[in-house]
Amino acid sequence: MPPSPSNSAANKSAALSPDIYRALFEQSADGLLLYNTRGALLDCNQRAVDYLNTTRAVLLASGLMAFVEADAPAAAAAEPTTEAEMHELLVACAQSGEARSWRWHGQQAGGGDRL
Structure with a gap:
């Protein structure tokens, strides 16, 4: 017996999902980083590369924290200053469901504009 149309549509939709998610990732108006x-850091979209005025290879090799200003004001105790600290904070937020935000003092590659 052939599969029902609804199953066929669901299978086709599932097969397209990686392409759809990749398109959403790449076409986002925001700079996105995938950890x-x-x-x-596993991946980044072109908007993140453009925003940081760098290359994809440099961003993936160095990580986001490489773009933190050297002369940034002293961070509050809860603000991450390394990739590892940022990871721990994000995991804790994801596990608790608690929303968190912090100021990020960034600078484009090569001493460009402050972000």
């Missing part, structure tokens, strides 16, 4: 559960 794994250990805090390693």
Whole structure:
């Protein structure tokens, strides 16, 4: 017996999902960074690369915290200052469901504009 139309549509939709998610990731108006559960930066979209005035290879190799201003004001105790601290904070927020925000003092690559 052939599969029902609804099953066929669901299978087709599931097969397209990676492409749809990739398109959403790449076409976002925001700079997006994708980390794994250990805090390693896996991917970034072009908007993040443009925003930081760098290359994809440099961003993936150095991580976001490499773009923190060297002369940034002293961070509050709860603000991350390394990739590992940022990872721990994000995991804690995800596990607790608590929303958190912090100021990020960034600078474009090569001493460009402050972000």
